Amino acid sequence: MPLQKAFPLVKQSYELVGVDRLTPHPDNPRRGDVGVLVDSIEANGFYGAVVAQLSTGYVLAGNHRLMAAREHGLTVLPVVWVDVDDEAALRILLVDNRSNDLADYDQDALAVLLAGLEDLAGTGYAEHELAALLEPSEPPDSAPDDVPRQSLAERFGVPPFTLLDARRGYWRDRKAAWLSLGLRSELGRSGGLTGSFDDAARAKAAYNGQAPTGASWEAGTSIFDPVLAELLLRWYTAPGTAVLDPFAGGAVRGLVAARLGRRYTGVELRAEQVEANGQAAVDWMGRGLLTAAAPQWIVGDARDIRALVPNTASGTYGMLFTCPPYFDLERYSDDPADLSTAASYEQFLDGYTDALAAATDRMTDNAFAAIVTGAVRDRHGYVLDLPADTSRIMAGLGWRLYQDAVLATPTGSAGLRAASAFLKSRKLARVHQMVAVYHRGDIGAVRSWPAPEVGEVLELDGED
Template sequence: MPTPDQLFTYSAPPTPGLAGRFLEPPFSVLDRRQGRWQDRRRQWDAIGLHSETGRSPELVHDYSATMRVKSRSSDAGTSIFDPALAELIIAWWSREGDQILDPFAGGSVRGVVSSCMGRRYTGVDLSADQVKANRRQADLGSPDMPPQWICGDSADIDALLDDAVEADLIMTCPPYGDLERYSDDPADLSTMGWEDFQTAYRTILSTTVERLRQDRFVAVVVSDIKDRDGAYRGLPALTSDALTAAGCRIVTDAVILDPLGSKQMMCERPFKANRTLTRVHQNLIVGVKGDRHVATARLDAAQHDPIAS
């Protein structure tokens, strides 16, 4: 299992230039296809992450349309958050000892990576089976700071968390509409129509941001989704608007380029049918609650942070 120090050194020769200083060049395009990115992902996979555990094989409604970040194919055909992306978000917008809060904590990746990097992680998920599966992987993290998962509805997060839990970073990835249906629970966003989804999603982001300390960041990985007629719904725009309404300012964003994989074979049919381009990217939306300069100075003040130096 990697230690916090090993996360920034690895066993491979140091990467020169910007990637060596920041893990990845701090540009608005994050390329998961690059060899150095894949190397980092493989190191995380090697510790035994199985984030798909706890999900039903019948989860995916339309696998060809699923756009969530994947680190590798899963036997269940479900999406897996890329641990190298989690590592990057944690390194860039938090520091050791920070509390990370995740209101959509399906899968174990973000919790385990946070723990390995010396952060305290609390994730909330509606599925009891998913929370149990996540907890079985808690020992992949640091024994000094094990990840914590709570079963419940993030719309009522205050009833689930101790009053003392305040976040230094919100890091999450919401359900992409009903592309993957996680349960039959009516409180599950993946079961909702679009209007109800928007209302519940705004509520969850708002209640979670209330738990975010002043002068701290929030990072959401999201992609757009389509309605039944093939028109985009605007999920990234909804995310930015909901965070703004919750008291954050959107201060930066990035396009995440996904590995092409089977999409190279899947792209021909929709293009010939209606000139639809196959989506091979997602969005990272970063906001700040309070003053971005104060928030950045707090991170730079961490002398143990190699990025600050």
Template sequence: MPTEPRKHKIDLHGIYPYSILRTDRGPWQERRRYWNDLGLTRDAGRAGREEVETFDPRSLWAREVFNKPGLGTLSTFDPVLAELAYTWYCPSGGRILDPYAGGPPRGLVAANLGYDYTGIDLSPAQIEADLDAAADWAAAGLLATEPTWFCGDAAETLAELPEAEYDFLFSCPPYHNLEKYTDDARDISNMTWGDFAAAYRETIALAVERLRPNRFATYVVGDLRDSAGRLRALPELTVSAFVAAGADYYNDQLLMNVLGSVPARTPKQWKASRKAGRHHQWVLTFVKGDPKLATEVIGNPDER
């Protein structure tokens, strides 16, 4: 017998808003190939781009694609996750604010889909690379809007932006000192954990002030280890910072990344220290105001 059609379509390209997001499954991989084919991975010399293990914003993008020195270290942001977050939580054509922009994928995906994107990054070289990427996409007719990047300290720049003007707050902050991005003393990846936590809380408070009432915010974060191997609870810090800033904790999703090199690394580290092989992160969503009103602003997914 034929199955009864669903009354409400909630999937996007075969990906559902469940509490576990599987980046290793076919629908996710197919959509990632779509974005890659548009030019997110034009550096033909780099293999295995589909097996990204982390999603920290500072990536090898500029160094490998644009051959610009002094940028990034290890990872790049998954464009599929950006597309999902924008579609799930931001009204069509809405204004997106990204306090820790890093590489260009989040801005390019937003502008391709017609959103108004504003990103902030401390590195002048990274901003130059982002603008170069946007210019390439614009020349190819791939941008419906023009993304904006500000170069500067996140807290200082946020304080200069108008309050209650943005429709969605979306970012992937530095994981403390897991990756070093710049030598700038204002770079929170150079700070002690205590100073990092204080600066991080301040930035979140300022960002929430820039968010309109009845809107959502999503941060992609993960735990990290200190020099002694103990886990630093960045997700918990993120939750407490948002709640203190006046945004309610609303959704938590486990992002299961592809294994990549985890099977090769895990046996040695497990035998030496009983450290588990990590291949997940958290996608944490908050709401400023009434979640029902925030959902009404986004609109019916069947009509988007």
């Protein structure tokens, strides 16, 4: 088939040749970083080819790659020979350098690419350069004067990476703003849940280097991070979306959802917790912090959601959002229906599966599910992989894992117990949780969503 339009094609050929046949161009004005290219060869291997003038052996494109290859000890390189005169060779040399000078970066896209790598080896970038991309101190020179440059944290609440870092300043500031509203998820829950188990679990806590029941500095009650709740709701729901939480626990997810204009329904086994959550919602409404529908909590077993939550057109939910018990890591009550009292991990998983299946029956055809979990240990100290088991259960219910992320949490008391736990049992102090986002339906619809609205916690979306 003939070409529709003729174009000039330099006469060229490809060959593997010894590096001694190649010479860096003596007139090359470019001064590159050979060390970066040596690192690249070490990490990635030598890829592509250098372009050289056939009559002279001078390199026209890839001078510094040739130097790096020699420094690394390579003896043979792929070469594209171009059969051109000296003036054309100089033009190729100049435009190859200049075209790189004229290029620019989409800084956000670059940050996302770099942060998605396990490390920066072989990229030419250093960690401090990535940090500067995430939190620029001032607009770059290339930004128009009338277009303020926003960091990823300013655009999305926090950078949308698979590492959600609750230790960073932007996260701590946002969390402090939420807490300043009077967000107290520990109300309705007895203090010191962690470690306050039966004798076998106390032995397990000691084996893990944790404090036994009754210890002052070590015991505590887990509280869901309001910033994580805000992000998952903003990123994976639209205002007005109905959200179902089968393991509601404290008030955080419900209050944050209502503050963001989502319709939240939580199912919680303990009546005293539901009462405390309701009181918190009344307080927020009285202070004008909730202008849309108030969150709703229902007393009951998550496995009975089909009976507790009607499946009507107005009551069908667009998001399943929850944080289940981490098996017996915290014991919430003595109720036999409480999954944290399960006699075995297998029994826990059976009840957990039933609860997620019941919640799934109340979802729309095109919905997201966000579930925050963490690995725990059995009484012998071996890891029980709750995040992986959650994904297996969800897959069996027709959900597909769409996104996974690590929530890095402040070390807190883990710093106090890390040394003793490691010396006793070679266990690492756990300072992260796993965040999994599942989807079912037409994922293509997500690509047409508008950018998430990220307002201030104290002044959301134009509120006074």
